[in-house]
Amino acid sequence: MKKSLLIIGALAATISFTSCEENASKKVKAENVEAAAERDANSEKFAVMEFEEKVHDFGNIPQGERQAYTFSFTNTGDVPLVVTNVKSTCGCTVPKKPDGPIAPGEKGEIQVTYNGSGKNQVTKTITVTANTETGKERISIKAFVEPKAAE
Structure with missing residues (x-):
């Protein structure tokens, strides 16, 4: 049974x-x-961000004076570049990511604004998250911030 x-x-x-x-x-x-x-x-193909300049030096700047710079790059990869996030190591530096995908061979820009805070030598790193092989690219700004005279 x-x-x-x-x-x-x-x-x-x-x-x-x-x-x-x-x-x-x-x-x-x-x-x-x-x-x-x-x-x-x-899935084996990636976008490639080739920056014209990965580090920008503002030189000597007065404390509190706003600075801006635009990082230019070209997508030298095989697929459209999609930037999903752009962030800085500090709130004093504000990056703006590009709008929409960047086709292979096309140029794109990331604008970075620094508010001039801090004193003496300052370096800020911006991390770009995108569909590149490493997934993250880094660019940076630096400046020598001249402190305001004591009042």
Whole structure:
């Protein structure tokens, strides 16, 4: 009796799994398979941010004087560059990320504004998160901030 129940249960399970496979294969769309194949083929390709200058020196600046600089770069990679985030090591430095993707061969810009706070030699690093091979690129600004005279 136990053997016959076991055999019937195994037979029922086999039939149900086989029918699920048939139904699932009917639901796969050819265009989705093609899109997945293209995506997988491109998964080895990356965008490349080639900066004209990775470090900008403002030189000597008076304390509290706002400074701005625009970092220019070219996407020398094989796929469109998508910058998802741009952040600074400090709230005194505000970067602005580019709008939309940058096609291969196209140029883009990241504007950085520094409020002139601090004293003496100052260096601020900006981290750019994008679809590059490393996933993060770094640029920086530096300046010698001349302290205000004591009043």
